Amino acid sequence: MPRIVNARVIVTCPGRNFVTLKIECDDGTTGVGDATLNGRELSVASYLTDHVVPCLIGRDAHRIEDVWQYLYRGAYWRRGPVTMTAIAAVDTALWDIKGKLAGMPVYQLLGGASREGVMVYCHANGTTIDDTIAVARKYQAQGYKAIRIQCGVPGMASTYGVAKGDQPYEPADGDLPTEAVWNTSRYLRVVPELFAAAREALGWDVHLLHDIHHRLTPIEAGRLGKDLEPYRPFWLEDATPAENQEAFRLIRQHTTVPLAVGEIFNSIHDCRELIQNQLIDYIRTTVVHAGGLTHLRRIAALADLYQVRTGCHGATDLSPVCMAAALHFGLSVPNFGIQEHMPHTAETDAVFPHAYSFADGMMHPGDAPGLGVDIDEALAAGYEYKRAFLPVNRLEDGTMYNW
Ligand SMILES: O=C(O)[C@@H](O)[C@@H](O)[C@H](O)[C@H](O)CO
Ligand SMILES: [Mg+2]
Secondary structure (H helix, E strand, C coil): CCEEEEEEEEEECCCCCEEEEEEEECCCCEEEEECCCCCCHHHHHHHHHHHHHHHHCCCECCCHHHHHHHHHHHCCCCCCHHHHHHHHHHHHHHHHHHHHHHCCEHHHHCCCCCCCCEEEEEEEEECCHHHHHHHHHHHHHCCCCEEEEEECCCCCCCCCCCCCCCCCCCCCCECCCCEEEECHHHHHHHHHHHHHHHHHHHCCCCEEEEECCCCCCHHHHHHHHHHHHHHCCCEEECCCCCCCCCHHHHHHHHCCCCEEECCCCCCHHHCHHHHHCCCCCEECCCCCCCCHHHHHHHHHHHHHHCCCEECCCCCCCCCHHHHHHHHHHHHHCCCECCEECCCCCHHHHHHCCECCEEECCEEECCCCCECCECCCHHHHHCCCCCCCECCEEEECCCCEECC
């Protein structure tokens, strides 16, 4: 029986902060789990160091389900992004260990491959519509079959999803939260123009996605959905804040555009009504924030009953460890929809050597035993944590709004 003898929480910042849990067994086998929560990294690092790691030492690393239940029920204060990210890191690391001990890639342990590869979507963004289309053309030429398009809003200094200059897009951009300003009516005017231009330039053989990022009311989202129907979006994401899952009923009444939600969810309870009432088409929960592979499989199994497909979050503030785990999951899960893929920087990839690969619009986790990813601890040690907050967002009259 592989007994857990050590677990290290590694905080590193190769251009942006990542938190990784590395679990070590008495036979030397190790496993890694992503524990990164953008803007709240140290909360999870402390939760793991102070409240989880002491309870892991001496446990049987094979008992993934029992450890999951121990950490979930044993916390008493259930759920929440910090707790579920910490549990996810442990869960992911134990699946990595189990795969290594079995000599099999994790997707084989999850039931084997259900497809040849995992279709991914990338991000095309630009200050203007033309800039966005130019980036989208580049990705289309690289073979991506699905592209998320986001552009600046005329009259607004900045907007969600649009990088500054030629820097890679990184929202956590300040030692304290930067303040953005939002204007819904300007936004509602430019997005249909963006989609019209994108269809004109890119044609119909590419999936086009868009992230509203929690910024519309349900009826405004219904309006935008209606306006975009002629352009057949693959999905509209985070149309409205989803704490009130019922709100999506109103959007559904006004548009047939597929809806995706869930990157900020951390358990099945956040999405149960949305799924059971078929108020969404894709569930975005991901390995690192929704309790790991063990819980994500439960969410996907519920979604499958209601013809809801997966669309896991995959931004660059989720580490390559999460990306690897998501690809094993995406290769195997029956109701796979699509996987987000924002390529990490070379600096980050060097810290997290991995086996996953991209070709012809799809990714594959590789066949290395376990997850096929690790953390180079010596390299990681050279990148000191640098506090960074996600922005806040206000309306033009100063009212706090959703970022
Ligand atoms: O769909 C997405 O990728 C976005 O919603 C993310 O970029 C999100 O803003 C960040 O992950 C927040 O840290
Ligand atoms: Mg999003």
